[in-house]
Amino acid sequence: MAKQLSTESNLYTILYATVIVVIVAVLLAVVSQVLSPRQTANKRLDTQKQILVALNQDVTTGNPAALYDQIVEEQTMGDKQLFVAHVDGATKYVLPLKGQGLWGGIWGYIALDEDKNTIFGINFGHEGETPGLGAEIVTENFRSRFFGKHICDAEGNLRSVAVLKVGKNAEPGQEQIDAWAGATITSTGVNDMLLNSLNLYAEFLADKPAAEQDSLQTVATTEEIVEPVNVEEK
Amino acid sequence: MALSKQTKEAFLGPLNVNNPVLVQILGICSALAVTVQLKPALVMGISVTIIVALANVVISLIRKSIPMRIRIIVQLVVVAALVTIVSEILKAFAYDVAMQLSVYIGLIITNCILMGRLEAFAMTNNVKDSLMDGLGNGFGYAMILVIVAFFRELLGSGKLLGFQIIPDSWYVANGGCYENCGMMLMPAMALILLGCVIWAHRSINDEEKK
Numbered sequence: 001m002a003k004q005l006s007t008e009s010n011l012y013t014i015l016y017a018t019v020i021v022v023i024v025a026v027l028l029a030v031v032s033q034v035l036s037p038r039q040t041a042n043k044r045l046d047t048q049k050q051i052l053v054a055l056n057q058d059v060t061t062g063n064p065a066a067l068y069d070q071i072v073e074e075q076t077m078g079d080k081q082l083f084v085a086h087v088d089g090a091t092k093y094v095l096p097l098k099g100q101g102l103w104g105g106i107w108g109y110i111a112l113d114e115d116k117n118t119i120f121g122i123n124f125g126h127e128g129e130t131p132g133l134g135a136e137i138v139t140e141n142f143r144s145r146f147f148g149k150h151i152c153d154a155e156g157n158l159r160s161v162a163v164l165k166v167g168k169n170a171e172p173g174q175e176q177i178d179a180w181a182g183a184t185i186t187s188t189g190v191n192d193m194l195l196n197s198l199n200l201y202a203e204f205l206a207d208k209p210a211a212e213q214d215s216l217q218t219v220a221t222t223e224e225i226v227e228p229v230n231v232e233e234k
Numbered sequence: 235m236a237l238s239k240q241t242k243e244a245f246l247g248p249l250n251v252n253n254p255v256l257v258q259i260l261g262i263c264s265a266l267a268v269t270v271q272l273k274p275a276l277v278m279g280i281s282v283t284i285i286v287a288l289a290n291v292v293i294s295l296i297r298k299s300i301p302m303r304i305r306i307i308v309q310l311v312v313v314a315a316l317v318t319i320v321s322e323i324l325k326a327f328a329y330d331v332a333m334q335l336s337v338y339i340g341l342i343i344t345n346c347i348l349m350g351r352l353e354a355f356a357m358t359n360n361v362k363d364s365l366m367d368g369l370g371n372g373f374g375y376a377m378i379l380v381i382v383a384f385f386r387e388l389l390g391s392g393k394l395l396g397f398q399i400i401p402d403s404w405y406v407a408n409g410g411c412y413e414n415c416g417m418m419l420m421p422a423m424a425l426i427l428l429g430c431v432i433w434a435h436r437s438i439n440d441e442e443k444k
Contacts, residue, residue, distance in 0.1 A: 007298075007299065007300070007301050007302070008301060008302060008303070012301060013301040013303055013304055016299070016300070016301055016304070016308075017304055017307070017308075020308060020311055021311065024311055024312075024315045027315065027319070028315060028318055028319070031318075031319050031322050031323075032322060035322050035323065035325070035326040038326040038327070039322070039325045039326050039329075042325065042326065042329040043329075045329075046329060046333070128338075130270060130419070131268075131270040131271040131273075131274055132270040132271055132386075132387070132390060132391050132419045133270075133419055182416055182419060
């Protein structure tokens with residue numbers, strides 16, 4: 001039998017470190033490979049659920065994946081994603097939102113009515129906002145503040161919706177909702193996220209459908225009436 | 235199965251007289267971060283318990299082969315590997331929980347209780363005692379998180395586990411005379427509450443000694 005190596009010798013230490021690292025590396029690689037299909041599927045299902053929640057659909061019962069396939073149609077505009085959904089016979093547009101909260105990223109999906117102006121529903125997610133404060137943006141209480149608000153002013157210009165502390169007023173022409181008390185930075189993050197993300201779709205959102213389809217609150221400019229409807233722009 | 239006195243001590247000690255948070259003042263950093271609400275505190279407590287117990291077992295198994303000079307690195311590699319594997323498994327089989335834990339699961343690696351137990355206990359004790367020590371310390375830690383989170387969520391948001399406990403009609407906004415204590419949501423309040431728990435714990439234990 002070979003001479004026993006002392007556990008304190010340099011050779012043993014280096015060999016030990018190498019072996020441990022190789023074992024751990026192989027283990028992690030195997031675990032990651034084996035679980036990756038399930039993780040990808042979970043991630044996809046999670047995204048689908050978030051979009052369904054933005055469309056005010058119940059995802060706690062039934063089969064969300066089937067419901068998603070049934071009502072949502074995924075489209076791309078250049079490198080941008082767009083989800084077109086059909087809820088109760090009406091067309092809704094769902095746009096992804098991306099921004100920065102206090103501790104990390106925040107994201108969401110906003111569902112607009114066919115007029116591309118009225119907010120039908122909205123959903124938020126976050127990486128790790130403070131529980132009880134910033135994390136409350138995912139609650140129904142906060143989300144429902146957006147319902148029915150308009151992202152464009154009377155002239156049809158894209159203005160987003162301001163998320164402001166109670167008592168503060170948005171600029172004229174812009175609609176506002178109350179920020180979550182105590183979560184100033186996260187609320188500002190939501191405000192900026194809405195503005196920035198909606199601006200990415202400015203061209204798509206400016207292309208309004210004909211006036212007769214609009215809801216009462218929406219004001220269609222003459223320009224829009226003259227121009228033909230063209231949903232699939234570019 | 236009769237447990238030896240030492241094994242029992244390894245499990246029960248950290249629950250009270252040798253509590254990692256109250257007596258050894260370890261793991262305070264994460265205790266501040268996850269105690270605003272009861273639910274993350276519970277999940278964090280359970281995760282840490284599982285990881286401490288597993289890491290203790292692994293280190294105890296290989297304790298005689300670890301070169302002393304790189305023992306801390308070996309411990310760290312074991313803990314990091316375990317945390318990563320648990321996180322991957324959660325993402326595959328309990329996606330919702332994994333999303334809720336998000337940043338906290340990474341925080342487990344830096345939890346001082348883990349390194350403390352590996353270095354102080356698992357390196358010199360057998361596998362069974364190490365497992366019990368890991369479970370005991372995990373529960374001891376989880377217990378304190380839950381106590382602090384209970385008061386912070388109840389007094390800070392009037393809820394427990396997300397359910398409204400303080401009746402809506404009590405609030406000033408609805409004509410009552412009650413207001414949530416916003417201070418409870420701040421990290422500073424976790425320290426103050428933790429201080430109160432340590433105070434209570436010490437005064438009870440000192441009386442027993444007399």
